[in-house]
Amino acid sequence: MRCGAGLSGLDGLVPRMxxxxxxxxxxxxxxxxxxxxxxxxxxxxxxxxxxMTVYPSPLNT
Structure with a gap:
């Protein structure tokens, strides 16, 4: 997922919360x-x- 796609989803979520x-x-x-x-x-x-390959992703730990 692109970062922008994930962040755009928050645009509608925050007001609903x-x-x-x-x-x-x-x-x-x-x-x-x-x-x-x-x-x-x-x-x-x-x-x-x-x-980027030098840095392990924090999401894979």
């Missing part, structure tokens, strides 16, 4: 997903201008 009640498990799932997105963004930033 307003005023929603989440369970503790639901909030933890959102936290884990957000951490994965941050990790992937850090990985992309670290590899910008370098050979």
């Amino acid at each position: 307003r005023d929603q009640e989440f369970t503790d498990d639901g909030r933890e799932t959102i936290r884990r997903g957000s951490a994965n997105v941050r990790s992937a963004a850090d990985w992309l930033e670290a590899g910008a201008g370098r050979r």
Whole structure:
């Protein structure tokens, strides 16, 4: 998936999440997903201008 395609999906998701009640498990799932997105963004930033094969993907761990 292209990053832009994944991010464009958030455009509609965030407004739908307003005023929603989440369970503790639901909030933890959102936290884990957000951490994965941050990790992937850090990985992309670290590899910008370098050979990406040098950096293992954080999503494959």
